[in-house]
Amino acid sequence: MSAWIETTIRSLAVASTLVVLTVMPATCIADDDTKPPWRVGLANVQITPEEPIHMAGYASRKKPSEGVLADLYAKAMAIEDAAGQRAVLITADVIGFRVLLAETICHDITDKTGLKRHEILLCPSHTHTGPMMGMIDPVRYGLPPDGLARVHAYTKRLQRQIVDLAVRALADLKPAKLSWGIGTSNLVMNRREFTERGVELAVNPRGYADRSVPVLRVESPDGNLRAVVFGCACHNTTLTGEHYELSGDYAGFAQQHVQQEHPGVQAMFMIGCGGDANPYPRGTVEAARQHGRELGTEVCRVLSGELKPVGGPLRVEFDGVEAPLQPVPAREQVEQMAKGPSYIAYNGQRMLEALDNHQPLPTHHRVPVAVWQFGKDLTLVGLSGETVSEYVPLIEKAIGPRRLWIAGYCNDVFGYLPTAKILKEGGYETRGLFNEIGLFSVETEAAVVGKVRQLAQKAGRELPE
Known part of the structure; x- marks a missing residue:
């Protein structure tokens, strides 16, 4: 081959390369720049009991449910960042997941998906017009054998449904963009009224309450809305023990409203x-x-406004804090507890049984804490138990108030999680553990807040001095 031909071929090759380089960047480079930092998968399933079932939330109920006011749902959202870090959020119109049920569900999810336990977050709506769940004490709740069998059968079915939800959500992963904002709610009312008889369950307009409504928008790369996650820091108890129709209460109706306004969208509470x-x-x-x-x-309204983009990476942390319990009171005090109001009598009766049988009583109770960190843009804290509102300013002080979403009732609803202030004031929220024995001590607050700060720092949140 002559030198002229070789030179010509090289020149044509260079020219072709230049043409490719001048044409391709507009597509290839732009594709890299605009590639969404997330993939999100969604799934949902109706979990309404198929037959009458005893309901959770109010001890005054003595008979099974009587019809359905609104269907109940469980929903899952799987999230994956650009590096492949995955996590699954599961919400459900149920009163709460106790630790045994929660850990069984999570174990089955890890077996089927390869996710690790800390990558799963379970969040109930805490509806008081849903079914009883779990391996409950039939004597305490006065259930007949057939009623108990229905509760156990429903729990097993729900367990399978939630595991399947996680599998389906992970199989549905698609490119997505995330953004978030905060609204406000006027339905939230502090219920700790101070009276001459002490703190009672009533109405306290001057009491503290968290009225924020955090909203996470999930959309496709072209901007179409796919899912909405939102919160509200309020007991899901508009309906009382006199109501026997199954429903998700205000939280269920709120999800329904969002989905009606945005057809095809999955709303999660x-x-x-x-x-x-x-x-x-x-x-x-x-x-x-x-x-x-x-x-x-x-x-x-928040969805239609200007939201803040949420970028990656995703860091998820999960651990438990051994929250200290109060020392066992003198026997005379325990006997008084056992004769007191129903909400405190159960703990007193269990303590008496343990003392009579010379059984050691627990000194601590494990309180799960989860933190999901979305880049530098958002920190989601998942506290467990029936978390009281004063934990919000305490955590804001500990890890900073900005770019923060605080959820309660996650992973294990073992009882109320009171602050030191509430424990000193007294009242219903100081009642202690529901099924185990023990009352939280004032040191619990510092232990829980300290664990939140530790996990937030580990997840990469910038903390105040």
Whole structure:
């Protein structure tokens, strides 16, 4: 081959390369620049009991449910960042996951998906018009054998449904963009009223409550809305023990409203730190529907406004803090507890049984804490138990108030999680553990807040001095 031909071929090759380089960057480079930092998968399933079932939430109920006011749902959202870090959020219209059920579900999910335990977050809506769940004490709740069998059968079915949800959500992963904002809610009312008889469950307009409504928008790369996650720090108790129709209460109606306004979108609810807050007003189906409409309308308003982008990477942390319990009181005090109001009598009776049988009583109780860190843009804290509202300013002080979403009731609803202040004041939220024995001590607050700070730092959140 002549030198002229070789030179010509090289020149044509260079020219072709230049043409490719001048044409391709507009597509290839732009594709890299605009590639969404997330992949999100969604799944949902109806979990309404198929037959009458004893309901959770109010000890005054003595018979099974009587019909369905609104269907119950469980929903899953799988998230994957650009590096392949995955996590699954599961929400459900149920009163709460106790640790045994929660860990069984998570174990089955890890077996089927390869996820690790810390990559799974379970969040109930805490509806008080849903079914009883778990391996409950039939004597305490007065259930007949057939009623107990239905509760156990429903729990097993729910367990399978939630595991399948996680599998389906992970199989549905698609490119997505995330953004978030915060609204406000007027339905939240502090319920700790100070009276001459002590702190009672009532209405306290001057009491602290977290009225924020955090909203996470999930959209496709072209901007189409796919899912919405939102929260409200309020007991899901518009409906009372006199109501026997199954429903998700205001939280269920709020999700329904968002989905009606945005057809095809999956709306998911995460209850906040509302252990000492009730909806106001309450007691009627119309009030529950109205609260749901108002909350759903606020979520839609936030969605239509200017939201802040949420980038990666995703860091997820999960651990338990051994929260200290109060020392066992003198026997005389325990006997008085056992004769007291129903909400404290159970703990007293269990303590007496343990003392009579010379059984050692626990000194600590494990309180799960989860933190999901979305780049530098958002920190999601998942506290467990019926977390009271005062944990919100305590955590804001510990890890900073900005770019922060605090949820309660996650992973294990073992009882109320009170602050030191509430423990000193007294009242319903100081009742202790539901099924185990023990009352939290004032040191619990510092232990929980300290664990949140530790996990937030580990996840990469910038902390205040």
